[in-house]
Amino acid sequence: MNKIELDKAQSNITETNPARLGTRLKLARQTRGLTLKALSEAANCSESLLSKIENGKASPSLPMLHRLVQVLETNIGWMFEESDGEEGIVFRAGARPLIALDPLRRGEGISLERVIPYSQGHLLQCNIHHIEKDGASAGPIQHAGEEVGYILAGEVELTVGEKQFQLAEGDAFVFSSDLPHSYRNTGDKRASIFWVNTPPTF
Template sequence: MLLGKKLKEIAEIAGCSESLLSKLENGHANPSVRMLHRIAMALEINVASLFEDDGSTTGLVTRAEDRPLIDTEPSRGGHGVRMQRLIPYADGHLLQGNIHIVEPGGESAGYLEHVGEEIGYVIEGEIELTVGDEVVQLRAGDSFNFRSERPHKYRNPGSSVAHIVWVNTPPTF
Protein backbone atom coordinates (compact mmCIF):
# COMPACT_ATOMS: atom_id res chain seq x y z
CA MET A 1 0.00 0.00 0.00
CA LEU A 2 1.14 3.54 -0.84
CA LEU A 3 -0.47 6.56 0.77
CA GLY A 4 -3.06 4.19 2.15
CA LYS A 5 -3.99 3.05 -1.36
CA LYS A 6 -3.92 -0.53 -2.54
CA LEU A 7 -2.30 -1.50 -5.83
CA LYS A 8 -5.74 -2.17 -7.31
CA GLU A 9 -6.90 1.36 -6.43
CA ILE A 10 -3.77 2.95 -7.89
CA ALA A 11 -4.22 0.90 -11.08
CA GLU A 12 -7.86 2.00 -11.36
CA ILE A 13 -6.99 5.68 -10.89
CA ALA A 14 -4.08 5.45 -13.35
CA GLY A 15 -6.16 3.54 -15.90
CA CYS A 16 -3.90 0.51 -16.11
CA SER A 17 -3.71 -3.03 -14.79
CA GLU A 18 -2.20 -4.20 -11.52
CA SER A 19 -0.01 -6.44 -13.66
CA LEU A 20 1.45 -3.44 -15.49
CA LEU A 21 2.22 -1.67 -12.22
CA SER A 22 3.96 -4.79 -10.96
CA LYS A 23 6.02 -5.04 -14.16
CA LEU A 24 6.98 -1.37 -13.90
CA GLU A 25 7.97 -1.77 -10.26
CA ASN A 26 10.18 -4.76 -11.11
CA GLY A 27 11.77 -3.15 -14.17
CA HIS A 28 10.09 -5.46 -16.69
CA ALA A 29 8.22 -2.70 -18.54
CA ASN A 30 8.75 0.95 -19.48
CA PRO A 31 5.85 3.37 -19.13
CA SER A 32 5.01 6.15 -21.55
CA VAL A 33 5.12 9.74 -20.30
CA ARG A 34 1.33 9.77 -20.20
CA MET A 35 1.32 6.66 -18.04
CA LEU A 36 4.00 8.16 -15.77
CA HIS A 37 1.81 11.22 -15.30
CA ARG A 38 -1.27 9.10 -14.53
CA ILE A 39 0.62 6.92 -12.04
CA ALA A 40 2.13 9.99 -10.37
CA MET A 41 -1.33 11.55 -10.08
CA ALA A 42 -2.67 8.30 -8.57
CA LEU A 43 0.19 8.33 -6.06
CA GLU A 44 -0.32 12.05 -5.42
CA ILE A 45 3.30 12.81 -6.29
CA ASN A 46 5.13 14.76 -8.99
CA VAL A 47 6.59 12.85 -11.96
CA ALA A 48 9.89 14.66 -11.39
CA SER A 49 10.25 13.00 -8.00
CA LEU A 50 10.53 9.64 -9.76
CA PHE A 51 13.81 10.89 -11.24
CA GLU A 52 15.11 12.49 -8.06
CA ASP A 53 18.86 12.98 -7.91
CA ASP A 54 20.88 11.50 -5.07
CA GLY A 55 21.69 15.01 -3.81
CA SER A 56 25.41 14.80 -4.55
CA THR A 57 25.30 17.76 -6.94
CA THR A 58 23.07 20.16 -5.04
CA GLY A 59 24.18 23.73 -4.51
CA LEU A 60 24.42 27.09 -6.15
CA VAL A 61 26.20 25.86 -9.29
CA THR A 62 25.82 22.72 -11.37
CA ARG A 63 28.83 22.23 -13.64
CA ALA A 64 28.18 21.15 -17.22
CA GLU A 65 29.93 17.83 -16.69
CA ASP A 66 27.78 17.13 -13.60
CA ARG A 67 24.36 17.73 -15.17
CA PRO A 68 22.19 14.61 -15.10
CA LEU A 69 21.27 13.31 -18.58
CA ILE A 70 17.99 11.44 -18.92
CA ASP A 71 17.38 9.26 -21.94
CA THR A 72 13.64 9.62 -22.27
CA GLU A 73 13.20 7.07 -25.02
CA PRO A 74 12.37 4.07 -22.82
CA SER A 75 10.02 5.98 -20.56
CA ARG A 76 8.34 8.31 -23.02
CA GLY A 77 7.60 6.14 -26.01
CA GLY A 78 8.98 8.81 -28.33
CA HIS A 79 12.36 8.53 -29.95
CA GLY A 80 15.50 10.59 -30.34
CA VAL A 81 14.89 12.80 -27.28
CA ARG A 82 17.17 13.21 -24.27
CA MET A 83 16.97 15.74 -21.46
CA GLN A 84 19.89 17.27 -19.63
CA ARG A 85 18.83 18.74 -16.30
CA LEU A 86 20.07 22.29 -15.72
CA ILE A 87 19.93 21.54 -12.00
CA PRO A 88 19.24 18.23 -10.28
CA TYR A 89 15.66 17.64 -9.21
CA ALA A 90 14.98 18.35 -5.55
CA ASP A 91 11.71 18.35 -3.70
CA GLY A 92 10.52 21.91 -3.13
CA HIS A 93 11.83 23.47 -6.34
CA LEU A 94 9.30 25.76 -8.00
CA LEU A 95 10.92 25.56 -11.44
CA GLN A 96 12.44 22.82 -13.54
CA GLY A 97 14.90 23.53 -16.31
CA ASN A 98 16.21 21.11 -18.91
CA ILE A 99 18.02 21.18 -22.19
CA HIS A 100 16.02 19.00 -24.57
CA ILE A 101 18.34 17.35 -27.08
CA VAL A 102 16.29 16.23 -30.07
CA GLU A 103 17.88 14.18 -32.83
CA PRO A 104 16.80 14.73 -36.46
CA GLY A 105 13.42 13.00 -36.80
CA GLY A 106 13.15 12.75 -33.00
CA GLU A 107 9.86 13.51 -31.32
CA SER A 108 8.09 13.55 -28.00
CA ALA A 109 5.66 10.74 -27.29
CA GLY A 110 2.38 12.28 -28.33
CA TYR A 111 0.47 14.99 -26.55
CA LEU A 112 1.03 15.83 -22.88
CA GLU A 113 -1.23 17.87 -20.64
CA HIS A 114 -0.47 18.80 -17.05
CA VAL A 115 -0.69 21.67 -14.60
CA GLY A 116 1.67 24.61 -15.06
CA GLU A 117 3.41 26.86 -17.52
CA GLU A 118 6.33 26.33 -19.89
CA ILE A 119 8.82 28.54 -21.67
CA GLY A 120 11.55 27.58 -24.05
CA TYR A 121 14.40 28.93 -26.14
CA VAL A 122 15.85 27.14 -29.16
CA ILE A 123 19.64 27.25 -28.83
CA GLU A 124 20.36 25.45 -32.09
CA GLY A 125 18.56 23.43 -34.72
CA GLU A 126 14.82 23.57 -35.32
CA ILE A 127 11.67 22.05 -33.89
CA GLU A 128 8.02 21.90 -34.77
CA LEU A 129 5.97 22.67 -31.65
CA THR A 130 2.29 21.81 -31.52
CA VAL A 131 0.20 23.38 -28.75
CA GLY A 132 -3.50 22.68 -29.05
CA ASP A 133 -4.39 23.30 -32.69
CA GLU A 134 -1.40 25.58 -33.31
CA VAL A 135 1.65 24.21 -35.11
CA VAL A 136 4.70 26.47 -35.20
CA GLN A 137 8.15 26.09 -36.68
CA LEU A 138 10.92 27.32 -34.38
CA ARG A 139 14.59 27.82 -35.17
CA ALA A 140 17.66 28.95 -33.26
CA GLY A 141 16.94 32.17 -31.36
CA ASP A 142 13.16 31.67 -31.19
CA SER A 143 11.34 31.31 -27.89
CA PHE A 144 7.91 30.10 -26.81
CA ASN A 145 5.52 30.15 -23.86
CA PHE A 146 2.28 28.28 -23.14
CA ARG A 147 0.07 26.95 -20.36
CA SER A 148 0.88 23.29 -19.76
CA GLU A 149 -2.82 22.37 -19.54
CA ARG A 150 -2.96 22.78 -23.32
CA PRO A 151 -2.09 19.54 -25.14
CA HIS A 152 1.45 19.85 -26.49
CA LYS A 153 4.09 17.88 -28.35
CA TYR A 154 7.19 18.56 -30.44
CA ARG A 155 9.45 17.06 -33.07
CA ASN A 156 12.64 17.85 -34.96
CA PRO A 157 11.90 17.98 -38.71
CA GLY A 158 15.42 19.21 -39.48
CA SER A 159 18.66 17.53 -40.46
CA SER A 160 20.68 18.55 -37.39
CA VAL A 161 20.34 18.01 -33.65
CA ALA A 162 18.17 20.58 -31.87
CA HIS A 163 18.96 21.91 -28.39
CA ILE A 164 16.15 23.69 -26.53
CA VAL A 165 16.29 25.24 -23.08
CA TRP A 166 12.93 24.23 -21.61
CA VAL A 167 11.67 25.55 -18.26
CA ASN A 168 8.43 24.62 -16.58
CA THR A 169 6.68 25.26 -13.32
CA PRO A 170 5.88 23.31 -11.32
CA PRO A 171 8.50 20.62 -11.99
CA THR A 172 6.79 17.85 -13.91
CA PHE A 173 9.48 15.57 -15.33
Protein backbone atom coordinates in the same frame (compact mmCIF):
# COMPACT_ATOMS: atom_id res chain seq x y z
CA MET B 1 26.48 23.64 -26.19
CA ASN B 2 29.66 23.30 -28.26
CA LYS B 3 31.04 19.99 -29.51
CA ILE B 4 33.50 19.56 -26.62
CA GLU B 5 30.79 20.22 -24.03
CA LEU B 6 28.38 17.91 -25.86
CA ASP B 7 30.94 15.09 -25.93
CA LYS B 8 31.56 15.55 -22.21
CA ALA B 9 27.83 15.53 -21.48
CA GLN B 10 27.25 12.42 -23.55
CA SER B 11 30.00 10.63 -21.66
CA ASN B 12 28.15 11.52 -18.43
CA ILE B 13 24.77 10.10 -19.44
CA THR B 14 22.77 8.79 -16.52
CA GLU B 15 20.45 6.18 -17.95
CA THR B 16 17.11 6.03 -16.25
CA ASN B 17 17.44 3.26 -13.68
CA PRO B 18 14.30 1.14 -14.30
CA ALA B 19 14.61 -0.59 -10.92
CA ARG B 20 14.88 2.71 -9.04
CA LEU B 21 12.04 4.25 -11.02
CA GLY B 22 9.89 1.17 -10.36
CA THR B 23 10.66 1.22 -6.66
CA ARG B 24 9.73 4.88 -6.34
CA LEU B 25 6.55 4.36 -8.33
CA LYS B 26 5.53 1.43 -6.13
CA LEU B 27 6.36 3.38 -2.97
CA ALA B 28 4.23 6.33 -4.08
CA ARG B 29 1.36 4.01 -5.00
CA GLN B 30 1.45 2.08 -1.73
CA THR B 31 1.80 5.28 0.32
CA ARG B 32 -1.51 6.44 -1.16
CA GLY B 33 -3.16 3.07 -0.60
CA LEU B 34 -3.78 2.39 -4.28
CA THR B 35 -3.84 -1.03 -5.90
CA LEU B 36 -2.21 -1.62 -9.26
CA LYS B 37 -5.67 -1.80 -10.81
CA ALA B 38 -6.82 1.47 -9.23
CA LEU B 39 -3.70 3.33 -10.37
CA SER B 40 -3.82 1.87 -13.87
CA GLU B 41 -7.46 2.91 -14.28
CA ALA B 42 -6.86 6.42 -12.91
CA ALA B 43 -3.78 6.94 -15.10
CA ASN B 44 -5.35 5.30 -18.18
CA CYS B 45 -2.70 2.62 -18.64
CA SER B 46 -2.68 -1.17 -18.60
CA GLU B 47 -2.30 -2.95 -15.27
CA SER B 48 0.18 -5.43 -16.76
CA LEU B 49 2.41 -2.65 -18.10
CA LEU B 50 2.29 -0.87 -14.75
CA SER B 51 3.36 -4.08 -13.01
CA LYS B 52 6.31 -4.43 -15.39
CA ILE B 53 7.34 -0.83 -14.73
CA GLU B 54 7.23 -1.35 -10.96
CA ASN B 55 9.42 -4.45 -11.40
CA GLY B 56 11.96 -2.64 -13.56
CA LYS B 57 11.06 -4.63 -16.69
CA ALA B 58 9.51 -1.79 -18.68
CA SER B 59 9.80 1.97 -18.95
CA PRO B 60 6.86 4.40 -19.23
CA SER B 61 6.49 6.94 -22.00
CA LEU B 62 6.73 10.59 -21.00
CA PRO B 63 2.95 11.21 -21.28
CA MET B 64 2.22 8.10 -19.22
CA LEU B 65 4.72 9.19 -16.57
CA HIS B 66 3.02 12.58 -16.32
CA ARG B 67 -0.35 10.88 -15.82
CA LEU B 68 1.06 8.60 -13.12
CA VAL B 69 2.69 11.37 -11.07
CA GLN B 70 -0.47 13.44 -11.36
CA VAL B 71 -2.59 10.64 -9.92
CA LEU B 72 0.05 9.90 -7.26
CA GLU B 73 0.29 13.58 -6.31
CA THR B 74 4.06 13.63 -6.65
CA ASN B 75 6.57 15.16 -9.03
CA ILE B 76 8.21 13.72 -12.12
CA GLY B 77 11.61 14.94 -10.89
CA TRP B 78 11.39 12.82 -7.73
CA MET B 79 10.94 9.70 -9.87
CA PHE B 80 14.31 10.25 -11.56
CA GLU B 81 16.43 11.85 -8.87
CA GLU B 82 19.49 9.73 -8.15
CA SER B 83 20.47 11.41 -4.91
CA ASP B 84 18.89 13.65 -2.33
CA GLY B 85 22.07 15.27 -1.12
CA GLU B 86 22.84 18.83 -0.18
CA GLU B 87 21.81 21.35 -2.79
CA GLY B 88 24.45 23.14 -4.79
CA ILE B 89 24.40 26.57 -6.40
CA VAL B 90 26.56 26.09 -9.49
CA PHE B 91 26.24 23.16 -11.92
CA ARG B 92 29.17 22.94 -14.33
CA ALA B 93 28.96 22.25 -18.06
CA GLY B 94 29.57 18.58 -18.76
CA ALA B 95 28.83 17.60 -15.14
CA ARG B 96 25.04 17.76 -15.29
CA PRO B 97 23.23 14.40 -15.60
CA LEU B 98 21.72 13.57 -18.97
CA ILE B 99 18.76 11.28 -18.40
CA ALA B 100 17.51 9.02 -21.19
CA LEU B 101 13.77 8.63 -20.67
CA ASP B 102 13.31 5.29 -22.40
CA PRO B 103 16.41 3.09 -21.97
CA LEU B 104 14.40 -0.11 -22.41
CA ARG B 105 12.29 0.94 -25.38
CA ARG B 106 14.49 3.47 -27.20
CA GLY B 107 11.39 4.78 -28.94
CA GLU B 108 11.21 8.47 -28.19
CA GLY B 109 14.77 9.60 -28.80
CA ILE B 110 14.56 12.15 -25.98
CA SER B 111 16.95 12.85 -23.13
CA LEU B 112 16.75 15.50 -20.42
CA GLU B 113 19.85 17.36 -19.32
CA ARG B 114 19.18 18.69 -15.84
CA VAL B 115 20.07 22.38 -15.57
CA ILE B 116 19.22 22.27 -11.88
CA PRO B 117 18.59 19.09 -9.86
CA TYR B 118 15.07 18.33 -8.73
CA SER B 119 14.41 19.56 -5.21
CA GLN B 120 11.30 20.28 -3.19
CA GLY B 121 12.90 23.65 -2.45
CA HIS B 122 12.84 24.86 -6.07
CA LEU B 123 9.78 26.65 -7.46
CA LEU B 124 10.80 25.78 -11.03
CA GLN B 125 12.04 22.78 -12.97
CA CYS B 126 14.61 23.41 -15.66
CA ASN B 127 15.99 20.96 -18.22
CA ILE B 128 17.44 20.96 -21.70
CA HIS B 129 15.37 18.60 -23.82
CA HIS B 130 17.59 16.91 -26.43
CA ILE B 131 15.52 15.36 -29.24
CA GLU B 132 17.29 13.11 -31.70
CA LYS B 133 16.41 13.15 -35.41
CA ASP B 134 12.84 11.81 -35.83
CA GLY B 135 12.38 11.87 -32.03
CA ALA B 136 9.08 12.95 -30.46
CA SER B 137 7.38 13.20 -27.09
CA ALA B 138 5.14 10.16 -27.81
CA GLY B 139 1.82 11.93 -27.41
CA PRO B 140 0.27 14.94 -25.69
CA ILE B 141 1.24 15.84 -22.13
CA GLN B 142 -1.06 17.75 -19.80
CA HIS B 143 -0.55 18.86 -16.19
CA ALA B 144 -0.76 21.88 -13.92
CA GLY B 145 1.66 24.79 -14.31
CA GLU B 146 3.27 26.95 -16.97
CA GLU B 147 5.85 26.18 -19.66
CA VAL B 148 8.57 28.39 -21.12
CA GLY B 149 11.06 27.28 -23.75
CA TYR B 150 13.83 28.51 -26.03
CA ILE B 151 15.12 26.59 -29.05
CA LEU B 152 18.88 26.21 -28.66
CA ALA B 153 19.45 24.16 -31.81
CA GLY B 154 17.60 22.39 -34.59
CA GLU B 155 14.00 22.55 -35.76
CA VAL B 156 10.97 21.55 -33.71
CA GLU B 157 7.25 21.28 -34.29
CA LEU B 158 5.39 22.27 -31.10
CA THR B 159 1.73 21.36 -30.74
CA VAL B 160 -0.30 23.19 -28.08
CA GLY B 161 -3.99 22.37 -27.98
CA GLU B 162 -5.15 22.38 -31.60
CA LYS B 163 -2.34 24.64 -32.84
CA GLN B 164 0.98 23.63 -34.39
CA PHE B 165 4.06 25.84 -34.51
CA GLN B 166 7.25 25.38 -36.54
CA LEU B 167 10.16 26.59 -34.40
CA ALA B 168 13.85 27.07 -35.15
CA GLU B 169 16.97 28.14 -33.28
CA GLY B 170 16.33 31.37 -31.39
CA ASP B 171 12.53 30.99 -31.21
CA ALA B 172 10.81 30.94 -27.83
CA PHE B 173 7.41 29.94 -26.45
CA VAL B 174 5.21 30.13 -23.37
CA PHE B 175 1.89 28.46 -22.61
CA SER B 176 -0.24 27.06 -19.81
CA SER B 177 0.65 23.46 -18.97
CA ASP B 178 -2.99 22.44 -18.69
CA LEU B 179 -3.21 22.65 -22.49
CA PRO B 180 -2.33 19.33 -24.14
CA HIS B 181 1.15 19.72 -25.62
CA SER B 182 3.69 17.68 -27.52
CA TYR B 183 6.73 18.21 -29.71
CA ARG B 184 8.85 16.48 -32.32
CA ASN B 185 12.10 17.03 -34.15
CA THR B 186 11.36 18.02 -37.76
CA GLY B 187 14.93 18.75 -38.79
CA ASP B 188 17.77 16.59 -40.04
CA LYS B 189 19.88 16.87 -36.88
CA ARG B 190 19.52 16.76 -33.11
CA ALA B 191 17.35 19.54 -31.63
CA SER B 192 17.70 21.04 -28.15
CA ILE B 193 15.19 23.07 -26.15
CA PHE B 194 15.96 24.99 -22.97
CA TRP B 195 12.75 24.24 -21.05
CA VAL B 196 11.51 25.72 -17.77
CA ASN B 197 8.23 24.86 -16.11
CA THR B 198 6.49 25.17 -12.80
CA PRO B 199 6.23 21.65 -11.35
CA PRO B 200 2.82 20.33 -10.35
CA THR B 201 1.93 21.22 -6.76
CA PHE B 202 -0.68 19.11 -5.04
